[in-house]
Amino acid sequence: MELSVQTLEGKAAGKVELADDVFGLEPRADILHRMVRYQQLKKMAGTHETKGRSDIRGTTKKFVRQKGSGGARHGNRKVPQFRGGGRAFGPVTRSHAISLPKKVRALALKLALSSKAKAGDLVILDKAEAKEPKTAQLKKSFGALGFDNALIIGGAELDENFARAARNIPHIDVLPAQGINVYDILRRNKLVLTKAALESLEARFS
Known part of the structure; x- marks a missing residue:
């Protein structure tokens, strides 16, 4: 596949x-979906947590008599039925990340690049x-240039002036070559690769 190179x-x-x-594969929605889900779950903090029965301070002594109170036969103040008690099966701090084979992740990136190339939304910048x-x-x-909603991938290091100028423009993302990922490619209408980024990708997949 041959593409023209443009300047700014x-x-x-x-x-x-x-x-x-890398750029001529037939896109597969199932692989792209798996990769986006992998990225989103890995990004989740998972720091939400509630107190269970073991985390609540309270007596475990039977606090009402067995009969005659008109209530249930409770023996613990920390149960979920009472105000201030621990929550049953509440969320705990955990990692939401799932595993995905390295080969599948590499394939997903190729498919994302191919989908942009096939749709005509891939631009090569000098x-x-x-x-x-x-x-x-x-x-x-x-x-x-028609970059109203685009992801721009630079070389190994971004030009500081370019990065500073672009970060205030809505719907424009600028990333170094090593930061390219499936989610960011798919969330923007156009993918703009510099020649340095193209060389980096070719070396990565060679």
Whole structure:
């Protein structure tokens, strides 16, 4: 697959050949769904917790007589029936993360890249750099290129001026090459890869 390379000014900067085994696969919704679920569950804090019976301070001595009180035969103040008692089967601190084989995760990333390429939403940028961190100027360039909702992937290190200028623009995400992930690719309409990011991906999957 061959794609044209653009500059931030909207000018042509040559062409690049994309690997078919990375950008030419047939998208599979089931694999992408598994990967997004894996990412979302791994991100959950899991710090919600309530107090159970063992966490409540209270007497375990039988506090009413067996007969004649008109109530049930309770023998513990810490049970869930009473105000201030422990909760039965309440949430506890735990990890929500699930396991997913490394090969499946790698395949999911390839499928996400392929889905953008097949839909025509993959753009190759010469470089993501700015002379000064001016949001208005960068927003104007993005408007001319049609980047109203996009994920931009730079090289191993992001240009600081470009990253600062882009972080105030709504619906625009900028990540270094090692931060590329399936969830962020799918949540944005366009995927913009710099030539440095493309080289990094090819080295990663070679």
